[in-house]
Amino acid sequence: MAKERWTHSDTTVYNIGYHIIWCPKYRRKVLQSPISERLEVLLKEKADEIGVVIETMEVMPDHLHLFVKAKPTASPHWIVQQLKGYxxxxxxxxxxPLRTRLPSLWTRSYYVESCGHISEDAVKKYIEDQKRN
Structure with a gap:
């Protein structure tokens, strides 16, 4: 069965997606196995806890891409803050090595773009294609 495009709550119908990117401090290539596998597990755990759905995730050695779906009450800044902090x-x-090589794991900055239905497939394909490039 096809997944419903919209999410329904008692008072709202919504389809809110964000493409989020962030990097380790100094863009160090520290997101490799086994750290990358553990990072994916932790991101899924925290996303479930805060009510965010990770649609697509790609962890590269020096940055990561997420495509998430969220409630209208969850701001992109709050989502990133929760995921990065945890x-x-x-x-x-x-x-x-993450304690000894870096003063903090993540940079303070991040990239976020809201995505509507039309660009959603393009963003997912872009994220999935990252490992191939």
Whole structure:
């Protein structure tokens, strides 16, 4: 069965998607196995906890791409803050090189773009194609 394009709540019908990108501090290539696998698990855990759906995720050695769907009450800044804070704290506890090589895991900056229905497929394809380039 095809997935419903819209999400319904008691008072709202919405389809809100964000393409989010962020990098490790100094764009260091630290997001490699086993850190990248653990990062994916942590991102999914936190997204479930805060009510965000990760539609597509690609972790590159020096940055990551997410395409997420969120409620209208969840701002992009809050989503990024929750995901970056949670993953940084746990990854730095579990992987000593992340504590010794970097003063903090993530840069303070990030990229976010809201995506409507028409551009959604293009964003997903772009993210999935990142590993091939």
């Amino acid at each position: 993953t940084s704290r746990i990854l730095r506890q579990e992987f000593k």
